Amino acid sequence: MSGPRPVPDADHETITIESNDDVVRARQLVRTLAQRCKLSLVDQTKLVTAASELARNTLVYGGGGVMRTGLVRRDSRVGVTAVFEDSGPGIPDLDLALTDGWTSGGGLGLGLSGARRLVDDFTLDTEVGRGTQVAVTKWAR
Amino acid sequence: MTGMREGVTSVAEQEISTRLVELLTQQRESLGAAWLENVSATLRGRISVAELDRELRELYSALVDGLRTGGFDWQGDSYAEVRALLGELSRNRARQGFSPTETAVSVLAGKEILEPTTETSAEDIQAYLRLSRLMDALGLYTLEVYAKTREEIISAQSEQLMELSTPVVKLWEGVVAVPLVGTLDSARTQVVMEKLLQTLVDTGSDQAIIDITGVPAVDTEVAQHLLKTVVAARLMGAECTISGIRPQIAQTIVALGIQFGDIVTKATLADALKHALRRNSVDLGRAGGAA
Numbered sequence: 001m002s003g004p005r006p007v008p009d010a011d012h013e014t015i016t017i018e019s020n021d022d023v024v025r026a027r028q029l030v031r032t033l034a035q036r037c038k039l040s041l042v043d044q045t046k047l048v049t050a051a052s053e054l055a056r057n058t059l060v061y062g063g064g065g066v067m068r069t070g071l072v073r074r075d076s077r078v079g080v081t082a083v084f085e086d087s088g089p090g091i092p093d094l095d096l097a098l099t100d101g102w103t104s105g106g107g108l109g110l111g112l113s114g115a116r117r118l119v120d121d122f123t124l125d126t127e128v129g130r131g132t133q134v135a136v137t138k139w140a141r
Numbered sequence: 142m143t144g145m146r147e148g149v150t151s152v153a154e155q156e157i158s159t160r161l162v163e164l165l166t167q168q169r170e171s172l173g174a175a176w177l178e179n180v181s182a183t184l185r186g187r188i189s190v191a192e193l194d195r196e197l198r199e200l201y202s203a204l205v206d207g208l209r210t211g212g213f214d215w216q217g218d219s220y221a222e223v224r225a226l227l228g229e230l231s232r233n234r235a236r237q238g239f240s241p242t243e244t245a246v247s248v249l250a251g252k253e254i255l256e257p258t259t260e261t262s263a264e265d266i267q268a269y270l271r272l273s274r275l276m277d278a279l280g281l282y283t284l285e286v287y288a289k290t291r292e293e294i295i296s297a298q299s300e301q302l303m304e305l306s307t308p309v310v311k312l313w314e315g316v317v318a319v320p321l322v323g324t325l326d327s328a329r330t331q332v333v334m335e336k337l338l339q340t341l342v343d344t345g346s347d348q349a350i351i352d353i354t355g356v357p358a359v360d361t362e363v364a365q366h367l368l369k370t371v372v373a374a375r376l377m378g379a380e381c382t383i384s385g386i387r388p389q390i391a392q393t394i395v396a397l398g399i400q401f402g403d404i405v406t407k408a409t410l411a412d413a414l415k416h417a418l419r420r421n422s423v424d425l426g427r428a429g430g431a432a
Binding site: 044108113114115 | 326357358359361364365388389392393396397398399
């Protein structure tokens, strides 16, 4: 789905996602980083929205987990990356989960697939019974 | 085992508590003053010494009474007074914005007053250790009340915030609007929806505008909540317009793949109002023609 996974640099921040308030906190943290990295307003909003979707997925479908986020560098570009990890049930059928409009819950079924379209890099590791890890990155232009 | 009294209080325990009562009563003034000094050193004038003195004096007496009648059973009836005083103290501290340390110190500083020296007898050291444990338990109790009070304050505030942030305003005869500001979660959507629907009925309006200029990000959950609200308004015969869609939000919504279907959306509240008025006047014209 993308090249080597960017790893948040040393001063990345980790927050636990265990309630709806944590989703809001995750969103605010990503927004702060996006502003610091000078992403355009559109890109900021896209990244924040993707983070919001993924944080909520972590909470609702993964039963809670953590988000690690920080600035990343590749060549001369700067970006913001956010990694969402849960040890929930995992995703049995990834293609289905990434289909627009399909949901195993009560949502619109656009969260995961939409988040992929909102960011530049998107990687997803999942194993049934072990959990899911989603990493997204948005690069400054 | 020469006999356990009242189930838990052994003879040895009772001797210790009797000795503590003796110590605390004999040196009441000096120990009370030391306690007060310890606490006020930490609070550094954030609370008046007279008030602190009153609080600690009451606590001191209640503690001695508790020890005398109930031994170390701080959860028992003999300590009801102590617990009531501590509860009041920590609730006040929490409301006045004191930190947990500043709250717990009132209790924990009470340990130090009987701190043993090299001349302290073995019995008195044991009495001190037992008192220490008692004060630790009471300190934890204080912190629990403190945390609970803080939680109550927070939940009360978020409720107030929810009420505050969802006003439904009448813009024109037959047109009401909800300017949404901040995060839109399930709980708030519920409040917004209820208020909007009620206002539609109360004012006899048939045009509703939901303005999302103040919503920082529209993700699928927010969109779903908006859609539900619009559908509910439609069921009541009202037309709903969503306004305040900024460029970055529009692009995000497109990338996410959210479809607003046949719901009318506008960039600004002014556009939405114009749209609503036009629709209303057309309706009025038709009504006039039929009459």
